[in-house]
Amino acid sequence: MSTPAAGDGAPRFTVEEVDAAPTPPRARVEDVTPAPEETPAETLERKRDYLDGFLSQQPTGMAPNEPGGALYEAVVDALKEIYDPEIPVNIYELGLIYGVDITPDGAVAITMTLTTPHCPVAESMPGEVELRVASVPGIREAEVNLVWDPAWDPAKMSDEARLELGML
Numbered sequence: 001m002s003t004p005a006a007g008d009g010a011p012r013f014t015v016e017e018v019d020a021a022p023t024p025p026r027a028r029v030e031d032v033t034p035a036p037e038e039t040p041a042e043t044l045e046r047k048r049d050y051l052d053g054f055l056s057q058q059p060t061g062m063a064p065n066e067p068g069g070a071l072y073e074a075v076v077d078a079l080k081e082i083y084d085p086e087i088p089v090n091i092y093e094l095g096l097i098y099g100v101d102i103t104p105d106g107a108v109a110i111t112m113t114l115t116t117p118h119c120p121v122a123e124s125m126p127g128e129v130e131l132r133v134a135s136v137p138g139i140r141e142a143e144v145n146l147v148w149d150p151a152w153d154p155a156k157m158s159d160e161a162r163l164e165l166g167m168l
Helices: 040-044 051-056 070-079 125-134 159-164
Strands: 002-004 011-014 097-102 107-112 141-146
Touching: 070 097, 070 125, 107 125, 125 141
Parallel strands: 107 141
Antiparallel strands: 002 011, 097 107
């Protein structure tokens, strides 16, 4: 059966009526090939994580001074070597670093905070951060901007820091 299109008289679409359609074959348990038997040790053994390769890949074509770039990652690694003297976690994982901006010519601006304004290392920590970051090969100069807004809170910590402090 066909239905003419409005105005031109040509069929717009066709409809075919079917009395019955063949039934598709049903899946049977016997058709499935059995999985090889595992020993109890193999059952409990950690299976290969297929995301490892995907997650470990670094972006290609990144500028060295952008996140994922070699210079940026070297600066982050330097920050991860600085520990808060009262808490056994580095300042990067603690969430004290709010921003790392690197210009193409190697100047770095670090925006950071401290756990409290009355922190005993409030005078020395920014200087240490500046020295460590300035020592990274490829960095021309480093500047640290200490801010108090937004205030630091434990929610800014990474999962690694929470785990280290027994908060997970």
